[in-house]
Amino acid sequence: MTGQDNIKTTSIGTLGKNALIQRLTQDFETRDKSTVKGLDNDASATGSGQKISIVGTAMMVEGIHFDMTYTPLQHLGYKAVALAMAKVVAMNALPRQIMVNMAVSSRYSVEALEELFAGIHRICQRYDSDLAGCDICSSMSGLTISVTAIGEADKDRLTGCGGAQMHDLLCASGDFGSAYAGLLILEREKATFKANPDFKPDFASHEYVLERFLKPEPRTDIVKWLAENDIVPTAMTNVADGLADAAMRLCSISHCGCEIYEERIPIDYGTSHVCSDFGTNMLPVSLALNGGMDNELLFSIKQSDYEKIKECPNVAIVGHITEQNRGAIMVTPQNTAIELTSQGWNSSIPSEE
């Protein structure tokens, strides 16, 4: 009746996710004085005083972000909240409250939702956060969870995605590629299980990578360590879609380039173990750069903070910031410069019907 079919011309798959968001939001101007940081950051920063309110959101869609075949509901609730909290953390702030919105189909029972909320309760307790809002509606199919996380930051410590300067050190928390390695294991066992329902999945020796995928943690420990050691990063971002995507985004918004040294990228033994299991074509560094879902922090600091940061457990100095026209590159042990590319989004859009 509204004739919407006539206007279809460009498939969303032809643009990357970042380009699509850029195109849709390009006409929006920022006018309100209380908007301290908006688009281009992992979360919004708003307020008019010394204390800034940070709001981060995350949405998880069944069939896209999780597969109920192998996702324990408690872990799912935990993870949905962790992803939203990670957005607040990426602004150098701590989460204090969360709000949960859910669309749920009749396939889910009250008891199943109680399991999910047990996971939400657990992460709230672990990170001293309150559930400050909850709404539930029905869905035509499957489960969609949308979480809003709220935190408060001192204006002086607030860190956005822009602000990295030439010669700053580029630092990363945790390790990369392990969450994707966990997903690979789960998908492999699922395929085997489908072919033979009597098959008992064997996850032994893969505990770490599985936990990385199923139950990520927001890196509040890093935010606390930085505050205790009086370091304010010049820029910071959440690594959600691989290290390459995060580095490119930080560089793009800070109008700079970067060099990452391949041998400095932290990769867990468990990730390498999965790669060798899957054959020689799968390189751990590819998982680290493009695997995604690591939920870690990438941030830049002034060189003068070098002596402090090298004492930080769980943080590696992976490279440094360069001038913009050098781009975002990785330097191999053989001293070859490889331009970083983002895997983009195209392959992840399932076609409907």
Add this chain to the structure above:
Amino acid sequence: MTGQDNIKTTSIGTLGKNALIQRLTQDFETRDKSTVKGLDNDASATGSGQKISIVGTAMMVEGIHFDMTYTPLQHLGYKAVALAMAKVVAMNALPRQIMVNMAVSSRYSVEALEELFAGIHRICQRYDSDLAGCDICSSMSGLTISVTAIGEADKDRLTGCGGAQMHDLLCASGDFGSAYAGLLILEREKATFKANPDFKPDFASHEYVLERFLKPEPRTDIVKWLAENDIVPTAMTNVADGLADAAMRLCSISHCGCEIYEERIPIDYGTSHVCSDFGTNMLPVSLALNGGMDNELLFSIKQSDYEKIKECPNVAIVGHITEQNRGAIMVTPQNTAIELTSQGWNSSIPSEE
């Protein structure tokens, strides 16, 4: 693999929406000092200073909250934001920023999403709000939009859902039942169109009710008027699921009862017109009490504010607050007391597969 099928026992349809949320959230304690108002309110109120940050969320799911057959995309974008802003408004605050998360299937083109964002842009301009965050992911089917609206309130003016006192006046903005009347018209024309694709839908004389359904407005005008006239409501809530549901919720959280006078409930002529079109069994007051989607405000004020509030355009005094054991009732013109009941949620859960 995780054996979730075994734990299914209670269908979510057997509980009402409010009872389900109550059951899932009952174990959550509020611990953080910066949580000023949490669960039980339309939005969260957080912060540690004189300025309180208000965060409200709304989720719209294709096939549940909107039907693309008759929903112009611009209106859809506008409405999704209006619903989230209305949550902030219901805390007696004005929206300043919004954040948009979307899950979208390949059925939508870039141009279609541009239409949607044109509507989002329009409402941002109209209500002086900034788009402070945007994320898009893919979905297996259809479109889900989740909007987070952020506002700031003076601690002294902040109004939650609890706080209504005996003898307070119960006030309502706008009119009730008209949005649902609009939906009835759209569904009727859709059915006729399906039976005969050459049929040209005729919406003449129904413009008002259609606009009420397709393009609701957050009542920032009421919040501004209350501030200008120095009235702080004792309690306030967003009317999203009908006047009865809102009155029952306000009473439950304020631990009070209320009396609403049937002849005081504002009902537009357009709503009565639709009812008479549909036959004698459809009463305008039923649409007002249970139709839902009106996006108006229900609030209580002290009796001492009576002289002021009766001058407020677009606000009607519909009743008053009573003691808790009297319950939430409507008094008919014949002086019969009818206990209010919420239509609940059961009928709105489609069964999957």
